[in-house]
Amino acid sequence: MNTAQGARARARIEVTAAIKDEARRQLAAEGAAKLSLRAVARELGMVSSALYRYFPSRDELLTALIIDAYDSLGESAERAHEAAAGAEPLDRWVTVCEAVRGWSLDHPHEYALIYGSPVPGYTAPQTTVPPAARVGLLLIGVVRDAHHTPGGLRTLPPLPEELRPEADRIAADLAPDLPPEAVTALVAAWSQLYGLVGFELFGQFNRVVEARAPFFRHAVRQLGWGVGLR
Amino acid sequence: MNTAQGARARARIEVTAAIKDEARRQLAAEGAAKLSLRAVARELGMVSSALYRYFPSRDELLTALIIDAYDSLGESAERAHEAAAGAEPLDRWVTVCEAVRGWSLDHPHEYALIYGSPVPGYTAPQTTVPPAARVGLLLIGVVRDAHHTPGGLRTLPPLPEELRPEADRIAADLAPDLPPEAVTALVAAWSQLYGLVGFELFGQFNRVVEARAPFFRHAVRQLGWGVGLR
DNA sequence: CACGAAACGAGAGCACTGCTCTCTCAACTC
DNA sequence: GAGTTGAGAGAGCAGTGCTCTCGTTTCGTG
Numbered sequence: 001m002n003t004a005q006g007a008r009a010r011a012r013i014e015v016t017a018a019i020k021d022e023a024r025r026q027l028a029a030e031g032a033a034k035l036s037l038r039a040v041a042r043e044l045g046m047v048s049s050a051l052y053r054y055f056p057s058r059d060e061l062l063t064a065l066i067i068d069a070y071d072s073l074g075e076s077a078e079r080a081h082e083a084a085a086g087a088e089p090l091d092r093w094v095t096v097c098e099a100v101r102g103w104s105l106d107h108p109h110e111y112a113l114i115y116g117s118p119v120p121g122y123t124a125p126q127t128t129v130p131p132a133a134r135v136g137l138l139l140i141g142v143v144r145d146a147h148h149t150p151g152g153l154r155t156l157p158p159l160p161e162e163l164r165p166e167a168d169r170i171a172a173d174l175a176p177d178l179p180p181e182a183v184t185a186l187v188a189a190w191s192q193l194y195g196l197v198g199f200e201l202f203g204q205f206n207r208v209v210e211a212r213a214p215f216f217r218h219a220v221r222q223l224g225w226g227v228g229l230r
Numbered sequence: 231m232n233t234a235q236g237a238r239a240r241a242r243i244e245v246t247a248a249i250k251d252e253a254r255r256q257l258a259a260e261g262a263a264k265l266s267l268r269a270v271a272r273e274l275g276m277v278s279s280a281l282y283r284y285f286p287s288r289d290e291l292l293t294a295l296i297i298d299a300y301d302s303l304g305e306s307a308e309r310a311h312e313a314a315a316g317a318e319p320l321d322r323w324v325t326v327c328e329a330v331r332g333w334s335l336d337h338p339h340e341y342a343l344i345y346g347s348p349v350p351g352y353t354a355p356q357t358t359v360p361p362a363a364r365v366g367l368l369l370i371g372v373v374r375d376a377h378h379t380p381g382g383l384r385t386l387p388p389l390p391e392e393l394r395p396e397a398d399r400i401a402a403d404l405a406p407d408l409p410p411e412a413v414t415a416l417v418a419a420w421s422q423l424y425g426l427v428g429f430e431l432f433g434q435f436n437r438v439v440e441a442r443a444p445f446f447r448h449a450v451r452q453l454g455w456g457v458g459l460r
Numbered sequence: 461c462a463c464g465a466a467a468c469g470a471g472a473g474c475a476c477t478g479c480t481c482t483c484t485c486a487a488c489t490c
Numbered sequence: 491g492a493g494t495t496g497a498g499a500g501a502g503c504a505g506t507g508c509t510c511t512c513g514t515t516t517c518g519t520g
Contacts, residue, residue, distance in 0.1 A: 008487060008496070015497095032347075033263055037478065049480080050498045058478065116347025117262075118432055132434075163448050166441035173438070187439060188426065188449040194434075195425020196418065202348055204362075204424075208403070209417060211396035218393050219418040226452065238467070238516060267507065279509080280469045288507065 016054050018044055020068065023061055024110075031109045032062065062113070067131050069110040074134025076103040081138055089146035093224035094217060096138055097193055101216055104197045111201060115194050136190055140175050143186055146229050147178055153228035156181035185227040192223060246284050248274055250298065253291055254340075261339045262292065292343070297361050299340040304364025306333040311368055319376035323454035324447060326368055327423055331446055334427045341431060345424050366420055370405050373416055376459050377408055383458035386411035415457040422453060 022040045037058055041048040055061040080099035084092045104111040114132070147153050159167050159181055167180035175183050196219055199205050200212055209215050252270045267288050271278040285291040310329035314322045334341040344362070377383050389397050389411055397410035405413050426449055429435050430442055439445050 006488070012496090036476085038476080047499050048478080049500075052479075053497060112347030115428075115432075115434075117342030129437075160444070160448055162444045163441070166439070166444060170439065184445070184448065185452070187435075188445075188452070191429035191434065192422035192425040192449075192453075194429065195422040198345075198428065199421035199424065202345075204345075204421065205417075207359075209396070209400065211393070214390070214392045214396060215414070215418070218390055218414065219422075222415070222418070222456065223422075226456065236517070242467090266505085268505080277470050278507080279471075282508075283468060 012054075019051060019054055019061070020064055023065060024068070027065060027109050027113065028107070032113050035062070037061070063125060063128065065110070066114055067128055069107070069114050070128060070131035070134065072107070072110070073100065073103050073114070074131060074138075076100075077135050077138055081142075089142050089149065090221065090224045090229040092145075093139070093142050093227075093229055094221050096135070096142065097220035097223070098217065100135060100193060101197050101200070104201055108201055111197070115198060116202070139190055140178075140183075140186060143182060143227055143229065144175060144178060147182070151230070153179070153182055154225075154230055156185060156228050159184060179228075182228045189223045189227050193220060196220065242284070249281060249284055249291070250294055253295060254298070257295060257339050257343065258337070262343050265292070267291070293355060293358065295340070296344055297358055299337070299344050300358060300361035300364065302337070302340070303330065303333050303344070304361060304368075306330075307365050307368050311372075319372055319379065320451065320454050320459040322375075323369070323372050323459055324451050326365070326372065327450035327453070328447065330365060330423060331427050331430070334431055338431055341427070345428060346432070369420055370408075370413075370416060373412060373457055373459065374405060374408060377412070381460070383409070383412055384455075384460055386415060386458050389414060409458075412458045419453045419457050423450060426450065 019040060022043050023035060026035050026039060026043075035058075037051055038048040041051045055064065077096050077099045081092060081096050084095040087095070143153070156179070163184065164180070167184045170187060171178060171180040171183040174187075178186075196216060200209070200216070205212065249270060252273050253265060256265050256269060256273075265288070267281055268278040270291075271281045285294070307326050307329045310325050310332075311322060314325040317325070373383070386409070393414065394410070397414045400417060401408060401410040401413040404417075408416075426446060430439070430446070435442065
């Protein structure tokens with residue numbers, strides 16, 4: 001049904017893609033704040049106003065790039081996970097984390113776009129939620145696999161009283177089959193993973209950590225251990 | 231010697247402060263990207279070009295704000311630490327972390343300025359390093375105190391072979407009196423703290439974590455436990 | 461004290477930005 | 491084939507960072 005679309009519709013798809021490609025190029029080269037609609041249009045041989053036929057505003061273009069970035073990151077992580085299919089859960093956990101780190105080092109500006117400060121004045125629409133969840137779901141999957149495997153998860157220390165209801169709620173939302181202690185630890189570890197990546201990427205580790213890959217590997221292994229993997 | 235400075239010099243100090251204050255106001259209101267030199271000048275009743283007598287560029291203004299932000303955060307954390315002087319190390323650790331979170335929630339745009347994506351194309355000069363280190367030094371201090379206290383630190387799991395030299399180097403740089411396992415865990419925990427804060431601040435926890443304070447408290451307590459505190 | 465240097469503020473101007481509006485022309489629909 | 495819709499061009503608006511020039515004020519020094 002798509003193949004014999006009108007010439008108009010096909011052109012629209014192509015131009016839209018070309019705009020995103022060029023925008024991504026500029027994003028990679030200069031960062032989000034220097035992404036200029038006019039420059040994109042110029043590079044594509046069009047005039048800036050024509051671009052508004054495809055994206056109603058600069059923010060909408062950025063949203064499109066954000067979604068693509070989440071998907072690109074998610075796909076990287078999922079591929080790495082599949083490639084490690086046979087391994088121990090803890091090793092798969094480390095593999096996924098390293099894929100996140102690798103993608104981030106390869107796409108620093110796109111990382112900044114999705115996990116750095118949200119572009120000021122800009123709040124991401126709901127559309128971005130599912131792609132954004134991919135890495136998280138992957139990590140949940142690793143822990144769930146471990147849980148349903150002989151040996152299972154370590155027993156984690158009990159949650160403090162004040163956190164029990166919240167932990168039950170989070171667990172019910174994300175992974176009802178896992179113990180609340182593990183799900184809570186998982187959410188924390190998920191965010192902490194991005195602390196590690198962000199600090200490396202944004203220079204906070206400069207003159208502090210030199211051998212970044214081994215450091216990262218060790219840190220995320222500890223993180224995995226902390227959610228109950230062995 | 232400062233009191234009888236020339237009228238010119240005193241005026242310069244005042245105007246410089248006024249510029250920073252107004253810039254901070256705009257930063258808090260709108261975020262870094264919408265901080266406009268012209269708007270600052272306008273608000274102060276000067277013309278934009280006059281502002282360049284005080285800051286050679288917008289980036290330099292931002293740098294000044296970054297340093298102030300680091301200092302403001304550091305001071306918050308230090309004050310909280312002092313207020314908890316008598317407590318157990320682990321409790322002091324949690325207190326410092328909560329002070330970081332509190333300051334960040336109160337100053338989201340300043341947090342974004344220093345720990346979010348670096349303003350694109352911009353790399354912070356060396357001047358920012360000492361203020362940026364304050365929170366880190368505080369955390370090191372807590373762990374060091376614990377180490378030199380009866381009971382001391384937990385014995386941490388041994389480091390992997392590949393990380394030993396790096397861990398020794400980091401420990402020698404930051405805290406030669408602490409075991410390398412602890413210093414390595416400390417650096418990781420330091421970055422992970424900002425993962426937790428950043429995710430809360432930038433909306434990644436929306437519709438996932440609701441009771442943020444208890445969640446955070448628990449997570450950083452685990453973090454402290456992970457560096458050897460008990 | 462007076463004079464020249466330095467600091468300061470104002471204003472005009474440049475090149476750039478996101479975005480809007482109007483106009484024309486080609487493609488599609490009925 | 492006529493009418494509707496979508497695409498691109500161009501001009502224009504308000505805003506940005508930054509530079510340059512030009513009087514004025516202040517200051518250190520001869």
